[in-house]
Amino acid sequence: MKKAQLVAGLVLVGLVVLAAVVSLFWTPFDPIRVVPGERLAPPSLTHFLGTDGFGIDIFSRLLVGARTTLAVGIISVSLAAVFGVPLGMLAGQAGGWVDDVVMRTADVVYALPALLLAMLLASVFGASTTTAMIAIGVASIPAFARVARAGTLQVMAADFILAARVSGTSRWGVASRHVAPNIAPVIGVQASVGFAMAILAEAALSYLGLGTPRPNPTWGNMLRDAQNYLFVAPLQAVWPGLAIAVAVLGFNLLGDGLRDYLDPRLREVP
Amino acid sequence: MSEALFRVEKLTRRYSDPGREVLGLDQVDLSLAKGGRLGIVGESGSGKSTLVRLLAGLDRPTSGRIWYEGTEITGLPERRLGFLRASVQMVFQDPRSSLNPRMRVGDIITEPLRSRLVRRQLSAEVDHGARLAEVLAAVDLPADAAGRFPHEFSGGQRQRIAIARALAPKPEVLIADEPVSALDVSVRAQVLNLLTELVADQGLTLIVVSHDLMVVRHLCDQLAVMRAGRIVEQGATSDVYSAPKTDYTAALLAAVPKIRTGAGRGDSEPPGRFGEPKSGREGAHQ
Numbered sequence: 001m002k003k004a005q006l007v008a009g010l011v012l013v014g015l016v017v018l019a020a021v022v023s024l025f026w027t028p029f030d031p032i033r034v035v036p037g038e039r040l041a042p043p044s045l046t047h048f049l050g051t052d053g054f055g056i057d058i059f060s061r062l063l064v065g066a067r068t069t070l071a072v073g074i075i076s077v078s079l080a081a082v083f084g085v086p087l088g089m090l091a092g093q094a095g096g097w098v099d100d101v102v103m104r105t106a107d108v109v110y111a112l113p114a115l116l117l118a119m120l121l122a123s124v125f126g127a128s129t130t131t132a133m134i135a136i137g138v139a140s141i142p143a144f145a146r147v148a149r150a151g152t153l154q155v156m157a158a159d160f161i162l163a164a165r166v167s168g169t170s171r172w173g174v175a176s177r178h179v180a181p182n183i184a185p186v187i188g189v190q191a192s193v194g195f196a197m198a199i200l201a202e203a204a205l206s207y208l209g210l211g212t213p214r215p216n217p218t219w220g221n222m223l224r225d226a227q228n229y230l231f232v233a234p235l236q237a238v239w240p241g242l243a244i245a246v247a248v249l250g251f252n253l254l255g256d257g258l259r260d261y262l263d264p265r266l267r268e269v270p
Numbered sequence: 271m272s273e274a275l276f277r278v279e280k281l282t283r284r285y286s287d288p289g290r291e292v293l294g295l296d297q298v299d300l301s302l303a304k305g306g307r308l309g310i311v312g313e314s315g316s317g318k319s320t321l322v323r324l325l326a327g328l329d330r331p332t333s334g335r336i337w338y339e340g341t342e343i344t345g346l347p348e349r350r351l352g353f354l355r356a357s358v359q360m361v362f363q364d365p366r367s368s369l370n371p372r373m374r375v376g377d378i379i380t381e382p383l384r385s386r387l388v389r390r391q392l393s394a395e396v397d398h399g400a401r402l403a404e405v406l407a408a409v410d411l412p413a414d415a416a417g418r419f420p421h422e423f424s425g426g427q428r429q430r431i432a433i434a435r436a437l438a439p440k441p442e443v444l445i446a447d448e449p450v451s452a453l454d455v456s457v458r459a460q461v462l463n464l465l466t467e468l469v470a471d472q473g474l475t476l477i478v479v480s481h482d483l484m485v486v487r488h489l490c491d492q493l494a495v496m497r498a499g500r501i502v503e504q505g506a507t508s509d510v511y512s513a514p515k516t517d518y519t520a521a522l523l524a525a526v527p528k529i530r531t532g533a534g535r536g537d538s539e540p541p542g543r544f545g546e547p548k549s550g551r552e553g554a555h556q
Binding site: 158159160162163164165166167168169170173177178181182 | 355
């Protein structure tokens, strides 16, 4: 049962990754070039999922869109982890006022929605994939910091930390050799769940025109384009919506599956 | 025996919870000579663990002073505690908690050797591999244990790993905080005997904290009885056992269940080991 979740997550995520990889080498049609004669074609053998309002093959755009989705997810989650995890570990290990300063700052950032940050960045630098990545990444830092801090506090309560101190191990040694390896699993889970959030946020930003600009396809801006033809070609909105749902579900299942798989209470049984 | 290895004066440690102050340790004076084997007993909450954590430099006292080999350690910053880290090592109660589950046994045991603080204290560069093999042999673990993880070992073996780690930097003092109370009864005697042998072979000064009087009686020649943060009685183990001065100690002694663990042990074992009656004194405290 627990394993089924993990496997389902892996399959769905694998599907998205496969789409992204395939799009690097092959797409049935050019995902960018406008073909006026073939606007709003229904699904057929030539165009599996039909064409959009510009006569561009939707399937091709979906494949390329997977690439953007994964790129935004990877970059923004990495950004959030690179800043959030060390900050959370610092807060958890140092305690006292350092803990207060770091975590209250994190609360402030947490209160700031990614959307607002993205609007700010987009209005200063112009909307692009990069601004979306940064906005989502920065907005996700607090979540990583909190998870890392909670994990660190748990590890710091173990006797092997005292043993390390008796052995003269420095704070840095404690962090790198004792805390980091022991919180890695929970960070992995958070990364997976954060990935799902990032995908959703990216789609929302692109939908609002605050992310990747046209003509480059993303699932979010495909939804936005489809909106104009909602009553003429309703299926057009279904495909990117489905893709987003699959990706988000996949990463969430993966995260939950990992959490159960790595649960120490289940692992301790020899 | 004249110069005290550890000297403690009016040591007090208060823990302040919001709205409540707890006196963990109350004006404790103590002195331990080199080569001494001190047992600290008392009920839970009596301040035993607080005291040894202060001695090991893991905590700071609210007031009072501690000297190690004539150097005051209270108030010293961590970076100047290298001499203490190199010569005072600790074994904790539960090896499931005191061994990092994600480190290999070899890395766990050599951790004290890799610390810059400790390395600076050691006269010559220590060959980690050689020392690792030495201490593994000393605690009766196979040499191939080094490449494995703690969860692959039994409770008793894990405590041996913890002991090996404590021995690695060749310490002067070994502090054992309830070294066997988390272990199966069946392996307690083995670990206690191992500690006895190691202390004798390597001339260690030993401090044992336990709520179990049998353990202390077996390992230690001096005894300090603690209650509510104070040392209520102190003296040679045999004296305290045969003629407890306070009612509290007498009550503690009376609470010891009578056990026999001598059955089935080989004749080749040296005499006077744990569980084997030594003399007529056995009846004195029962």
